Amino acid sequence: MATVTEGLIDCAELSTREVNTLLRGLADGDQVRLTNLDARHNIAVGLHCQAQITIDGDAGYYVAGLCDGPDVVVTGHAGNGAAENLQSGSLTVAGDVGAGLAATMRGGRVVVAGSTGARCGVLMKGGDVLVGGSVGAFSAFMMQRGRLVICGDAGEHLGDSLYEGKIFVGGEIASLGADAQATPATAEEEAELRAHCEAHGVTPPSSFTAVTSMRTLYSFDAGAWKSS
Amino acid sequence: MTSSNGTIQSAALALEDPTLGTSPNALFSPAVIADIQEKAHLGRYRLRGFGARRELPSLDDLTIIPAGLSRMALEGYREHCSATTVIGTRAEVPLTLDIPIGIAGMSYGALSATAKTALGRGATAVGTFTTTGDGGMLDAEREASKQLVYQCLPSRYGFTVQDLQRADAVEIVVGQGAKPGTGGLLLGAKVSGEVAEARSLPEGVDQRSPVRHPDWLGPDDLVIKIEELREATQGRIPIMVKLGAARVVDDVRLAVKSGADAVVLDGMEGGTAASPEMLMDHTGIPTMAAVVEARRALDSMGEVSEGVQLVVSGGIRHGVDVAKLLALGADAVTIGTAALIALNCNKPVFAEDYAALGTAPGACHHCHTGRCPVGIATQEPELEARLDLEEAALRTKHLLQALTMEVQMLARACGKSSVHHLSPEDLRALSPAASAMTGIPLAGTAIPT
Ligand SMILES: Cc1cc2nc3c(=O)[nH]c(=O)nc-3n(C[C@H](O)[C@H](O)[C@H](O)COP(=O)(O)O)c2cc1C
Ligand code: SF4
Numbered sequence: 001m002a003t004v005t006e007g008l009i010d011c012a013e014l015s016t017r018e019v020n021t022l023l024r025g026l027a028d029g030d031q032v033r034l035t036n037l038d039a040r041h042n043i044a045v046g047l048h049c050q051a052q053i054t055i056d057g058d059a060g061y062y063v064a065g066l067c068d069g070p071d072v073v074v075t076g077h078a079g080n081g082a083a084e085n086l087q088s089g090s091l092t093v094a095g096d097v098g099a100g101l102a103a104t105m106r107g108g109r110v111v112v113a114g115s116t117g118a119r120c121g122v123l124m125k126g127g128d129v130l131v132g133g134s135v136g137a138f139s140a141f142m143m144q145r146g147r148l149v150i151c152g153d154a155g156e157h158l159g160d161s162l163y164e165g166k167i168f169v170g171g172e173i174a175s176l177g178a179d180a181q182a183t184p185a186t187a188e189e190e191a192e193l194r195a196h197c198e199a200h201g202v203t204p205p206s207s208f209t210a211v212t213s214m215r216t217l218y219s220f221d222a223g224a225w226k227s228s
Numbered sequence: 229m230t231s232s233n234g235t236i237q238s239a240a241l242a243l244e245d246p247t248l249g250t251s252p253n254a255l256f257s258p259a260v261i262a263d264i265q266e267k268a269h270l271g272r273y274r275l276r277g278f279g280a281r282r283e284l285p286s287l288d289d290l291t292i293i294p295a296g297l298s299r300m301a302l303e304g305y306r307e308h309c310s311a312t313t314v315i316g317t318r319a320e321v322p323l324t325l326d327i328p329i330g331i332a333g334m335s336y337g338a339l340s341a342t343a344k345t346a347l348g349r350g351a352t353a354v355g356t357f358t359t360t361g362d363g364g365m366l367d368a369e370r371e372a373s374k375q376l377v378y379q380c381l382p383s384r385y386g387f388t389v390q391d392l393q394r395a396d397a398v399e400i401v402v403g404q405g406a407k408p409g410t411g412g413l414l415l416g417a418k419v420s421g422e423v424a425e426a427r428s429l430p431e432g433v434d435q436r437s438p439v440r441h442p443d444w445l446g447p448d449d450l451v452i453k454i455e456e457l458r459e460a461t462q463g464r465i466p467i468m469v470k471l472g473a474a475r476v477v478d479d480v481r482l483a484v485k486s487g488a489d490a491v492v493l494d495g496m497e498g499g500t501a502a503s504p505e506m507l508m509d510h511t512g513i514p515t516m517a518a519v520v521e522a523r524r525a526l527d528s529m530g531e532v533s534e535g536v537q538l539v540v541s542g543g544i545r546h547g548v549d550v551a552k553l554l555a556l557g558a559d560a561v562t563i564g565t566a567a568l569i570a571l572n573c574n575k576p577v578f579a580e581d582y583a584a585l586g587t588a589p590g591a592c593h594h595c596h597t598g599r600c601p602v603g604i605a606t607q608e609p610e611l612e613a614r615l616d617l618e619e620a621a622l623r624t625k626h627l628l629q630a631l632t633m634e635v636q637m638l639a640r641a642c643g644k645s646s647v648h649h650l651s652p653e654d655l656r657a658l659s660p661a662a663s664a665m666t667g668i669p670l671a672g673t674a675i676p677t
Contacts, residue, residue, distance in 0.1 A: 020459050041452050046389055046460025062443070062456040066389045081443035081453075085387060103442035104384040106428070122442040123384060125428035142438055144428045164430055220272075220415060220434040 012036035019043060026051035028069075041079065044072050050089065061098070064091040067108075080117070083110045086127060092200075099136065102129045105146065111200045118155065121148040124165055132202040140167050140211075141177065149193060151205050162213040168193055170205025179217045185210045263505075274505040275413065277595025277605065279406050279543065279565060280497050284514045286543070287552045289662030290655050291671065294641035302640035309636040310646040313560045316397055316466020316489040318535045323375050323397050323466060325560070326355030327632040328647055329550060331624075332494075332541050332562035333379045333399060333470070335361025337414050337423045338501030338595065340612040341368055342620070343571055343604045348372030349617075350570075350624020354632070359399060359562070362412050362437055364426050365391040372621075377468070380457065382411060383437040385427035389460060397466045398457050400441075400450075400488075402479070405498025405542040408472025408512045412437030413502040417598030420607040450486040468492050473518030473542065474511070480525040480538075490537040492562070493522050497543025499565035501605055502596035515542035515553070517665040523557025547634020554635065555650035556666060563631075570627035571620045572602040578614070 011019050011034055019034065023044055026032060030051040037043060041060035044053050050069045058076035068087035077095035084103045091102075096114035103119065105127045115133030122138065124146040134152035141157070143165035153171035160177020168185055176182060185193065185208040197204035252258055266274060295301035302309060316322040323330075331347045338361065339347075349372045351358040357375035360366075364386015370376055378395030380387065392398065403409060414423070414435040424431040444453040454467050469483040470492035483491050495515025500508070513521075519540045526533040540558040543565075544550060550561050565573070576589035581601035585594045595605035603615035632647075639647045642654045656671040657663035663670040 016455075016459060017463065021462070024462075042456045042459045045456050046393065048389070061449070061452045065443075065456055066392065066460045068389050080449065081456075084443040085384060085389070087388060100443040104387065106388075119442065123438065125384075141442075142436075161436070163433070217436075218430070218433045220275075220413075 007032050009034050010036055011040070016040055016042055020045060020047075023047055023051070023053060023070075024049075026053075026070075039076075039079065044070065058095070059093075064089070077114070078112075083108075086110065096133070101131075101135075102127065102148075105129065111202070113202065115152060120150075121146075121165075121167075124148065130196065130200055130202060132197075134171065137174070138177070140165060143167070149196065149208075151197065151202060159211045159213070161217055162211070163218075164213065167211035168208040169211065170208055173209065173211070176211065179214050180211050181214045182209050182211050184208075275415075275502055275596050276505055276508075276593045277499075277501050277503070278508075278593035279499040280508045281593070282509045284497060285516060285659070285661050285665060286497070286514060287516050287549050289657060289659045290516070290552050290666065290668060291658055292548070292551060292555070292638055292642065292654055293656050294638070294654075295643040299643045301643050302645060304637055304640050307640060308645060309640050310648075311632050311636060312646075313648070315537045315539060315560055316468065317537065318489045319397075319466040320464045321396070322489075323357055323377070325357065325375070327628060328554060328560045328635065329628055329631055330356050330377070330539070330560060330562045331358035331567050332499075332564040333359035333361045333377070333401070334501070334564055334568075335363035335385075335412075335414070336366045336369065337361070337363035337385075337418055337427070337607070338605060339568075340600075340603060340606055340615065341366055342612050342615045342617050343568070344369045345372045346571060346615070346617055346620035347567055347624055348376070349621035350567075350628060351375075353621070353625040354628045356628060357396065360391075360395075362401075362414075363423065364388070365395070370394060379470075381437065382439060382441045383427075384442070385429075385437070392457070392460055395461075395465060397468060397490075398461070399468045399470050399492060400453070400457075401470045402441075402483075403439075403470070403472030403474070403494070404500060405472045405494030405496050405512055405515070405518075406500035407503040407507045408474045408496075409439065410504070410507060411439035413596070415502060415596055415598065418605075418607045423607055447482040447486050450482075454487040466490055468539070470494065472496075472498070473513050473515065473522075476513065476518050476521035477525040480522045481529060484526065484529055484533045484536050488536065490539055490559075491522065491526070492539040492541070493518055495519075495540070495542025498541055499543075499568075500595075514665075515540060515544075516556070516662065518542070519553055519556045519558050520666045526557075547631040548638065550631055551635045551638040551647070551650055552655065554647055555652060555654050557652075559648070566631075567624060567627065568604055570623045571604050571615065572623075573600075573604055575602055577602065 028050040033054045035056045039058035045065045054073045059074045059078045061079040062081045064072040065084040069089045074093045078097045080098035083091040086108045088108045090109040093112045097116040099117035101116045101120045104123045107127045110129045113132045118136035120135040120139040122141045124143045126146045137155035140159045144163045151170040156174040157177035159180035194204045313325040313328040345368045352374040359377040375396040377397045381401045416432045466489035468490040469488040473495045495518045496512030537559040541562040578601040600606040657668045
């Protein structure tokens with residue numbers, strides 16, 4: 001079994017299980033760089049350590065999925081379900097990401113310099129997502145809590161059946177989903193969002209639109225179900 | 229008769245058919261009339277708990293044919309009849325059970341914490357597993373359950389990597405028999421502060437659960453999702469896929485092809501805490517038909533399905549149902565409603581509280597209201613206090629034990645030294661429909677060769 005040599009793991013000859021087992025052995029504060037992964041799926045999943053993991057090149061599906069602690073950087077693009085169910089820690093992607101980015105995310109931070117596919121932030125339960133580019137359709141579907149900041153455009157049905165989460169969009173919104181409403185961001189929100197973008201190396205748009213829930217779906221109907 | 233007086237005309241009609249005035253219409257029965265009027269009042273479909281209420285082709289349409297001269301029975305109280313059951317044999321640490329019956333996934337939220345804990349303790353006492361549900365894993369439930377299956381549902385309410393890594397198996401839920409193709413519901417009365425926090429929701433909201441998984445959509449993605457769960461658990465525990473019985477052959481084959489270690493199949497009789505009324509009675513296929521299709525699907529896959537177990541649920545009431553399902557090809561079964569009934573569901577106590585819900589003991593299906601008179605399907609502390617944990621755990625244990633003894637008794641009568649040796653050959657159909665659905669010969673049609 002290979003070991004981590006001076007913070008570098010050449011993954012060419014390692015199975016995905018071996019790579020993840022090595023990562024599971026990292027201690028808080030460790031720094032490691034993974035090479036030759038060739039966009040393999042399921043890298044850096046199920047980790048608790050607060051280590052810094054850099055993936056050279058592209059990552060496949062579910063990179064940094066089911067994690068609670070690590071800071072993962074992908075220097076290329078990432079596949080579907082990146083950072084799914086992230087509890088704490090972060091994922092930073094230099095390129096674009098597929099569908100379902102940060103699905104069911106609970107905490108931590110995700111920053112994507114490029115754009116993402118459909119269902120970005122679907123069922124988010126917390127945490128902070130920043131997308132420098134645009135997001136696809138059905139993003140923030142049933143989002144429960146947390147913040148999704150989109151500097152570019154949003155696809156159709158944005159924020160459908162949203163609960164308490166908050167979405168900010170810099171560009172065009174193709175359409176809002178059921179129960180979602182759009183209002184201009186407040187001056188404080190604008191200032192905070194601009195600082196947030198700049199802190200993460202993302203160029204902020206000229207202004208943001210806030211998307212929140214109208215809460216008309218909070219009650220199935222005004223109590224009549226109780227008897228039937 | 230020729231009078232224009234309406235009263236005289238009605239009397240004449242009544243004379244022609246004396247029952248016409250009072251006999252109910254078969255199509256628009258009193259129940260249908262009440263249903264239409266209730267919907268006209270509500271302006272939406274009706275919701276309830278429990279499961280299908282209408283009569284369906286069922287396991288009662290099959291009979292078991294024990295040994296005689298042509299084969300030897302085992303002594304009922306003396307000879308060994310194994311009930312040991314293993315699920316997920318391809319995983320490093322499969323579920324190894326002393327009995328072929330587990331407790332199905334029922335959420336904390338739908339059920340009280342006391343009910344969940346009692347189920348865990350009862351299951352552990354007889355060497356079987358219990359399952360979490362659409363609300364995450366309770367610490368008390370984990371502690372109470374030696375073997376605990378962790379559900380991965382579309383909502384991922386309360387889903388954490390820590391709980392995943394302390395689970396004994398994972399069950400990816402694609403559907404439920406009570407409502408295949410639809411998501412879940414937990415109405416506001418049950419979304420207490422604690423339940424809301426566990427699910428990251430506003431307290432008191434009528435909570436809907438999505439039907440589609442957020443991070444995979446079809447079987448091609450499911451392959452990778454299953455691998456992700458295996459990576460996170462280092463391939464140690466079985467990953468199962470639960471299906472509501474509908475397009476069984478295709479769905480079972482796709483689940484296996486996606487890498488499931490076991491397929492959990494829930495027939496249309498399957499219970500629920502809250503579902504639209506019409507779905508329960510009019511969607512999916514009955515458990516008896518589903519198990520046969522699933523077994524055929526698995527057997528058709530050759531080596532690909534080797535070591536993949538079939539777990540079946542939906543309407544199981546007693547050991548006879550269990551024995552018939554094992555004979556039809558299930559490797560294990562799970563129970564939901566029957567376990568709740570063991571806890572005290574529908575028990576004739578607190579009759580006034582049943583009446584306040586508009587029901588009575590024996591007819592209650594009001595789990596969705598959160599006002600369960602016996603403290604099972606509720607989050608109200610004063611109702612939950614009615615369920616004594618120790619006694620409820622003991623009743624769960626007793627039920628599982630009794631069901632297993634019934635299966636063993638039937639297996640011995642058929643000359644089988646393991647409950648898993650029961651086979652279709654031990655059954656006969658009592659109706660042409662059951663025979664057609666299962667391929668089991670109709671009783672009375674055997675011809676000497
Ligand atoms: C109160 C209650 C809550 C349930 N909650 C869930 C759930 O959270 N997830 C799930 O997959 N199935 C759930 N089910 C369905 C069961 O897992 C199982 O499929 C069904 O109960 C089996 O049918 P039976 O009740 O006739 O035994 C629930 C069932 C009941 C009765
Ligand atoms: S008694 Fe309780 S658990 Fe049983 S059907 Fe009624 S509400 Fe549901």
